[in-house]
Amino acid sequence: MSHCLHFGICGGCATDTLAAPQKSLALSQALARAGFADAPLSPLVETPLRSRRRADLGATRKAGDISLGLHRTASPAVVDMRECALLLPEIVALLPDLRILLRSLQAFRSTGAVVINWLDNGPDILLRMDAAFTGPDRTKIIAFARAHNAPRISIATGAELPEPAVILQTPAISFSGVPVDPPPGGFLQASRAGEAAIIAAVLAGLPKLSLKSRIVELYAGAGTLSFALAQHARVEAYEGDASATQSQDKAIRLNNLAGRMRVTQRDLHRRPLQAADMAGAKAVVLDPPYAGATTQMRFLAASGVARIIYVSCNPDALATDAAVLRRAGYLVRNATPIDQFPYSENVESVVVFEKLKS
Numbered sequence: 001m002s003h004c005l006h007f008g009i010c011g012g013c014a015t016d017t018l019a020a021p022q023k024s025l026a027l028s029q030a031l032a033r034a035g036f037a038d039a040p041l042s043p044l045v046e047t048p049l050r051s052r053r054r055a056d057l058g059a060t061r062k063a064g065d066i067s068l069g070l071h072r073t074a075s076p077a078v079v080d081m082r083e084c085a086l087l088l089p090e091i092v093a094l095l096p097d098l099r100i101l102l103r104s105l106q107a108f109r110s111t112g113a114v115v116i117n118w119l120d121n122g123p124d125i126l127l128r129m130d131a132a133f134t135g136p137d138r139t140k141i142i143a144f145a146r147a148h149n150a151p152r153i154s155i156a157t158g159a160e161l162p163e164p165a166v167i168l169q170t171p172a173i174s175f176s177g178v179p180v181d182p183p184p185g186g187f188l189q190a191s192r193a194g195e196a197a198i199i200a201a202v203l204a205g206l207p208k209l210s211l212k213s214r215i216v217e218l219y220a221g222a223g224t225l226s227f228a229l230a231q232h233a234r235v236e237a238y239e240g241d242a243s244a245t246q247s248q249d250k251a252i253r254l255n256n257l258a259g260r261m262r263v264t265q266r267d268l269h270r271r272p273l274q275a276a277d278m279a280g281a282k283a284v285v286l287d288p289p290y291a292g293a294t295t296q297m298r299f300l301a302a303s304g305v306a307r308i309i310y311v312s313c314n315p316d317a318l319a320t321d322a323a324v325l326r327r328a329g330y331l332v333r334n335a336t337p338i339d340q341f342p343y344s345e346n347v348e349s350v351v352v353f354e355k356l357k358s
């Protein structure tokens with residue numbers, strides 16, 4: 001019997017087994033492809049099932065039938081989700097009433113998307129639909145937020161920027177004890193346990209620091225790692241997304257952290273940070289998107305920064321980017337595989353690179 005009734009159809013799980021040894025192997029093979037054979041690997045950190053706090057779901061309406069769930073593998077068809085071994089049970093429990101809400105919305109003609117981020121104070125929901133939201137739609141959305149203690153529900157039509165339809169409380173998620181008001185549908189590490197494992201491996205990889213030391217952080221999002229790093233050094237963070245940058249910046253100001261950290265919006269693909277901007281930093285921490293940090297790597301390698309900590313969710317991109325550091329004379333001090341995506345072939349990892357003085 002499979003671990004889920006949707007297994008084999010739903011694109012959420014690629015395998016039916018928790019293939020832990022293969023995840024460590026995928027990381028060591030990626031590093032070997034980059035030229036780091038026999039890189040020292042820490043044991044795999046596992047994360048619990050039913051702990052994923054972010055759901056990015058598709059929705060379809062066909063002849064009165066509503067489907068809400070993940071897409072079939074490589075298909076626009078949506079598998080109507082009745083159970084899930086990965087998502088928080090409270091997210092799965094919200095789906096029946098969300099289907100009823102979707103059925104009633106004039107803004108939902110045939111295709112839509114629903115992002116649920118489970119924050120410290122409940123579900124922060126983004127409804128992206130294929131027609132304009134009407135007055136009655138908004139009334140129903142407000143009633144749904146009240147009934148389900150959702151701090152905020154945001155709406156968007158097509159590719160528009162989201163706008164809040166209702167805010168009952170300031171949405172809040174704390175990163176290393178600092179409350180952040182994240183953007184609607186914004187990126188979060190998949191689970192609290194995954195986030196904690198990443199932070200622990202990043203902090204363990206830092207060199208000796210004083211509070212005056214400087215860390216440069218690339219692809220910083222709303223501050224998942226930034227606020228943890230700022231407890232150890234001054235942080236200069238860069239992030240491409242305007243709303244994530246604003247969320248982090250607001251939290252820095254509200255928590256009187258401006259003396260220890262700053263965040264700047266910058267597209268690091270089109271305008272990579274230059275080597276001179278990183279020189280003198282005690283460490284650079286980067287957590288690029290799935291595609292990796294291709295254009296940024298050349299400048300990072302040329303910076304000569306002695307410690308680089310690379311957080312990756314894609315071993316193939318890691319292999320390409322790590323090869324650039326290999327050619328610049330870096331070695332791998334330690335690599336930690338994290339099973340943030342059980343039942344998939346994906347592996348999260350934190351790799352600590354070091355350049356010894358010649």
Ligand SMILES: C[S@@+](CC[C@H](N)C(=O)[O-])C[C@H]1O[C@@H](n2cnc3c(N)ncnc32)[C@H](O)[C@@H]1O
Binds near residue numbers: 240267
């Ligand atoms: C894997 S997420 C990591 C975010 C953050 N470190 C965290 O743990 O929440 C990758 C981040 O890279 C950002 N990003 C994607 N492309 C970018 C680019 N070209 N320039 C700068 N940031 C980019 C995304 O907006 C996202 O916040």
